[in-house]
Amino acid sequence: MAERCALAVAEGGGVEVAALGADGLPAGPVRREPDLAAAVRSRPEVTRWVWRSTAEIAPRLLATGVRVERCYDMEAAETLLLGHEGRYGEPHSAAAALARLRGGPVPPDPPQRSAEPGAQSSLFEPETVHLPLSDLLAVYAEQQRRHDRSAQPERLRLLTAAESAGMLVAAEMNRAGLPWRADVHREVLHDLLGERYAGGGEPRRLAELAEEVSAAFGRRVRPDLPADVVKAFGQAGVKVRSTRRWELESLDHPAVKPLIEYKKLYRIWVAHGWSWLQDWVRDGRFRPEFLAGGTVTGRWVTNGGGGLQIPKVIRRAVVADPGWRLVVADADQMEPRVLAAISRDPGLMEVAGRESDLYQSVSDRAFSGDRAKAKLAVLGAVYGQTSGDGLKNLAALRRRFPRAVAYVDDAARAGEEGRLVRTWLGRTCPPAAGAADGTEEAGLPQDDPADAGDRPQEWVPGYASTNARARGRFARNFVVQGSAADWALLLLAALRRTCADMAAELVFFQHDEVIVHCPEEEAETVVAAIRDAAELAGRLTFGTTPVRFPFTTAVVECYADAK
DNA sequence: AGTTTCGGCGCC
DNA sequence: AAAGGGCGCCGAAACT
Numbered sequence: 001m002a003e004r005c006a007l008a009v010a011e012g013g014g015v016e017v018a019a020l021g022a023d024g025l026p027a028g029p030v031r032r033e034p035d036l037a038a039a040v041r042s043r044p045e046v047t048r049w050v051w052r053s054t055a056e057i058a059p060r061l062l063a064t065g066v067r068v069e070r071c072y073d074m075e076a077a078e079t080l081l082l083g084h085e086g087r088y089g090e091p092h093s094a095a096a097a098l099a100r101l102r103g104g105p106v107p108p109d110p111p112q113r114s115a116e117p118g119a120q121s122s123l124f125e126p127e128t129v130h131l132p133l134s135d136l137l138a139v140y141a142e143q144q145r146r147h148d149r150s151a152q153p154e155r156l157r158l159l160t161a162a163e164s165a166g167m168l169v170a171a172e173m174n175r176a177g178l179p180w181r182a183d184v185h186r187e188v189l190h191d192l193l194g195e196r197y198a199g200g201g202e203p204r205r206l207a208e209l210a211e212e213v214s215a216a217f218g219r220r221v222r223p224d225l226p227a228d229v230v231k232a233f234g235q236a237g238v239k240v241r242s243t244r245r246w247e248l249e250s251l252d253h254p255a256v257k258p259l260i261e262y263k264k265l266y267r268i269w270v271a272h273g274w275s276w277l278q279d280w281v282r283d284g285r286f287r288p289e290f291l292a293g294g295t296v297t298g299r300w301v302t303n304g305g306g307g308l309q310i311p312k313v314i315r316r317a318v319v320a321d322p323g324w325r326l327v328v329a330d331a332d333q334m335e336p337r338v339l340a341a342i343s344r345d346p347g348l349m350e351v352a353g354r355e356s357d358l359y360q361s362v363s364d365r366a367f368s369g370d371r372a373k374a375k376l377a378v379l380g381a382v383y384g385q386t387s388g389d390g391l392k393n394l395a396a397l398r399r400r401f402p403r404a405v406a407y408v409d410d411a412a413r414a415g416e417e418g419r420l421v422r423t424w425l426g427r428t429c430p431p432a433a434g435a436a437d438g439t440e441e442a443g444l445p446q447d448d449p450a451d452a453g454d455r456p457q458e459w460v461p462g463y464a465s466t467n468a469r470a471r472g473r474f475a476r477n478f479v480v481q482g483s484a485a486d487w488a489l490l491l492l493a494a495l496r497r498t499c500a501d502m503a504a505e506l507v508f509f510q511h512d513e514v515i516v517h518c519p520e521e522e523a524e525t526v527v528a529a530i531r532d533a534a535e536l537a538g539r540l541t542f543g544t545t546p547v548r549f550p551f552t553t554a555v556v557e558c559y560a561d562a563k
Numbered sequence: 564a565g566t567t568t569c570g571g572c573g574c575c
Numbered sequence: 576a577a578a579g580g581g582c583g584c585c586g587a588a589a590c591t
Contacts, residue, residue, distance in 0.1 A: 225587075226570060244571070246577075267572055270585050297581060299575085306583055309574040334575095376578095383579035477580035481575095511575045511581090 004072075005043060006050040006140065007036075008133040009057070015039050016133035020050065024144050030133050037064040048072060050140055052094045054164065056128060058171035067500065073164040074139060076293060080160055080427060081146050086420055088430035094131055097139045152426055158540065159425035159486060165493035166292035169506060170300065172496070176505045177285025178307075178318060179326075179517060185277055185317035192313065193269055206269060209262040216255035223262045271306060272314045280305040286318075290509065297478055298427050298485030299511055308510050318559035324519055327504075327526045328562035329553040331488075331512040331534070333358040336378045337549055338484040341542040342424050343407035347400055353546035366400040367393070381408055382480045384473030408476045415475020416468040423482035424542060429475055487541045487549070488512065494533035499526070515559070523555040 004020040014034045021027035033039040040049070040061060050072040051057050061068065079092040090096070091109045099106045150156045194204030202210065213223045221232045226243045233240045238253055245263065248256050280286055288307020292300050302308050310318075320326045331337075332355075339345075340352035351361040363374035376385075377393035381404070385391065398405040414421050421429040492509060495516070499506060504518030504526050516526045534549040554562040 227588085242570075250576085263571075267585085271573070271583090295581065299581065301582060303583090306573075306585095309572090309583060311573055314573095380579065383581095385577095385579045389576080473579060474581090481581060513575080 003046050004048045004050060005046040006133060006137055007039065007057070008052065008131060008136050009036065009128055010133075011130045017043075018133055018137070019046075024141060026137060036060055037066045040066050040068060050074065050136070052129060052131060052136060054167035054171055058168055059175065062171060062175045068168070070161070071164050071168055072140070072160070073167045074136065074143065076163045076167055077143050077160045078139075079293070080156070080163060081143060083428040083430065084150055084156060084422070084426055085146070086428070086431065088428065093129075094136060094139055095129070097143070098131070098135050101138060101142050150426065155424070156426040158490075159423075159427060162425070162486065162489035162493060163293055163298075165496065166300070166489045169492045169496050169509070170290040170292040173290050173506055173509065174287060176507050176517070177287040178507050178515070179320055179324075180281045180284060180286040181317050181319045182277055182281050182284075184319060185281070185314065186274070188313060188316050189268070189273060189277075193265055193273070196274065203269065206262060206265055209258045209265070212258035213255050213262060216253070216258065221255075223259050224266055229259065268311060268313065271309075272311055276305070284321075292489075296430060297482040298423065298489070299481065300509060312560070312563075315559040315562075318515075320517060320557050324517060325523045325555050325557060326507075326559055326562070327516040327518060327523055327530070327553060327555055328559060329514050329516075329527075329530045329551045330562075332550045332552055334484050334487075334512040334549070335382055335480050336362070337547055338487060339378075339382065339404050339407070339480050341487075341538070341545050341547045342479065342483050343404040344545070345401050345404035345407070348404045349546050353548055355548050355550040362397075362401075366396050381405055382477060384408075384412060384476045408479065411479040412472035412476040415478070416472040418471070421475040421478055423479060423486050425483070425486040427482050427486065429478040429482070483541075484512065487537050490537035490540050491533050491549075494536050495529060498529040498533065502526075527553045527555065 004024070006018050006020055006026070008016045010016050010032065014032055015036050016030050016032055017039050018026045018030045019028045036057070037060065040046075046069070048070040049057075049068050052074050054071055054073045054076070058068075058071075074094050074097070075092055078094070078097045082088060082090050082092060090100075091106055093107065093109050096106045096109065147153050147157050147160065189203075193206060194208075196203045197207075201207075210221075210223055214220050217232045217236060219232070222228050229243045230240055232255070233251070233253065236253065236255075238251055240247060240251065243259075243263075245260055248260055280288070286305065286307070288302035288305045290300055290302055290307065294301030294303075300308070318326070336348070336358050337352040340348040347365065348362075351358055351365070354361060357371075359371050359375040359378065360369075362378060363369050363371045367373045367377070373389075373393055374397075376389065377397040379385070380391070380394050381397055385394065394405070411421050415429070418431045420431055488509075488511065492506070492514070495514065496506060498504075499516065499518075502518065502522050502525065504516050504522050506514065507517045508515035514530070516530075518526050530551055530553060534551055538545070538547060538549045556562050
């Protein structure tokens with residue numbers, strides 16, 4: 001029998017606990033108990049814990065080996081509800097929600113702390129807030145009503161549950177860490193960069209490449225200074241606007257080759273070199289702090305260490321413990337499959353109903369078998385390509401898959417006009433014009449006051465302001481990327497449940513890719529669990545559609561061997 | 564001297 | 576060939 005229980009961390013150490021009825025209201029007395037972990041452990045019948053913040057409570061439970069089935073994260077819910085109600089950017093703390101409910105002054109959210117390299121203080125000293133259980137219950141009841149008042153209550157409730165599950169998974173990943181062999185990492189660095197010189201300067205290979213660049217220009221040039229490089233090319237009679245790689249590659253000059261090589265290695269050196277290793281790897285684990293729901297689209301971010309940008313060459317250092325394996329699973333063409341599911345385009349759903357390469361199938365139908373063209377067209381539709389061949393390819397795509405393209409076009413138009421745009425489960429893209437504070441923090445382009453009045457009421461291609469068009473691209477991508485994130489959360493939740501019965505641990509998640517660390521004998525079970533979780537997540541998120549969500553999985557000892 | 568922005572590139 | 580979405584991170588440059 002599923003049971004819900006609310007829990008609040010009390011002043012002076014203990015917790016307040018109250019069982020909840022099916023209606024979400026207290027079904028018994030509020031109990032005060034001295035120990036958080038003991039309170040949870042002594043209630044194995046509880047399948048969902050309602051609490052203020054998973055980031056506050058889950059680490060404390062994990063530290064004592066207590067696992068919960070599910071939770072309801074009140075502050076995550078508040079963020080989702082505010083966004084859904086078009087109030088993006090209002091404070092989302094439980095205290096703020098309570099103040100809005102009671103009509104008092106609304107406290108601002110506490111500032112975000114960033115992770116300290118090495119110390120990882122925010123992981124082990126989560127912020128503690130004491131709000132009486134009676135207050136939490138009042139906010140919870142109101143949040144339930146707000147879910148009910150939404151246009152699609154069952155979807156929004158699922159989203160809140162999925163986000164809460166994501167918070168649990170993130171807390172568990174933060175504790176587990178990604179297996180990391182510092183010795184292998186050092187070998188990779190030495191192979192790529194050469195010896196380090198005393199004094200902390202550039203390693204040998206970078207110094208050599210800098211010399212080659214200077215020699216090619218006939219004077220001392222610092223390849224890590226874009227301004228210096230642009231000037232040097234200018235003096236050599238080569239016009240170049242920036243030093244971006246794709247721009248340099250088209251140039252005919254002897255400095256180009258060593259320059260590009262320098263920039264590639266320089267990047268490794270500064271972002272994932274010896275000092276990174278020193279800062280972020282402890283006791284054989286890399287612990288980026290995963291933040292579920294860290295972006296407006298619902299994608300996760302990591303706080304510190306660039307956890308979601310591990311360069312391919314550095315993945316050599318991610319090695320399973322002895323006798324264990326890494327199950328590396330990557331969703332195949334996730335975004336077009338999601339587009340098929342949310343648009344219900346019959347043609348695209350049929351294509352996405354097969355496990356075989358989706359881009360190949362699209363190209364067979366609309367691009368005479370030219371897979372590259374098909375992929376460009378699909379990505380152009382999802383990302384908002386505005387020029388070049390992409391536009392021509394988009395027209396071909398529109399003819400064959402009209403509903404799919406119309407879906408993202410509608411989202412783009414809504415974004416340009418400043419209307420709300422939602423993912424399938426109801427995560428909401430912040431509007432730009434006339435929005436509450438917060439949209440700028442989200443990086444959304446604002447309209448210039450100057451052209452605010454110039455925008456036509458009817459959406460006409462080419463007549464929107466530059467910023468409005470940028471918002472259109474943002475909204476276009478939001479519905480696909482965000483709905484994919486909805487699905488991925490449910491995938492994680494299902495996979496977490498299976499792993500609970502095994503030694504297997506989720507250790508990494510990157511948008512459409514997941515890594516499970518498990519004993520060798522569990523690997524095949526995990527592979528099957530990922531496949532099952534993907535299909536279950538597809539059904540739960542999008543309802544009944546023919547769309548499949550296949551994964552490419554690899555059972556490896558080293559992450560670099562997965563692809 | 565300390566803080567913010569920019570350029571460039573890593574990942575999806 | 577050139578370009579569209581989401582991020583984080585670094586050093587340098589540009590500020591206060």
